[in-house]
Amino acid sequence: MSEAPTPPLPADMFDPICPSNLSPIRFGDKWAGMIIRCLEGGPRRFSELRVPMRGVTAKVLTQSLRTLERDGLISRTAHDAPVRRVTYALTPLGRSLLVPMDAACAWAEANWDELLDAREASPALDHTA
Secondary structure (H helix, E strand, O other): OOOOOOOOOOOOOOOOOOOOHHHHOOOOOOHHHHHHHHOOOOEEEEHHHHHHOOOOOOHHHHHHHHHHHHOOOOEEEOOOOOOEEEEEEOOHHHHOHHHHHHHHHHHHHHHHHHHHHHHHHOOOOOOOO
């Protein structure tokens, strides 16, 4: 019995000016929240994750996937037939992050204007001193 195909991820899933980039609340590393969102609808192959996450290198995506797997948030499954492939999926623990992520996204959207104003008003941090 084969799995039902998962619809492709939209290339513009993560808008460059999206509140997810503005929110000071982060789940894991820079890319972890986006990976979790990509896996929300079901298992995905590495190449599928690259489509909406076009700003991440293959090396960094691999590191993020390994970290999420190590932390028990995603699982990695190697399939041999009919074609060799690897898929990544949320574990129950990873799926339990969706509710707090939804709350963080709602908070960022509600405070979007204030967050933008604060970022624009703040001078660039100089770490050379």
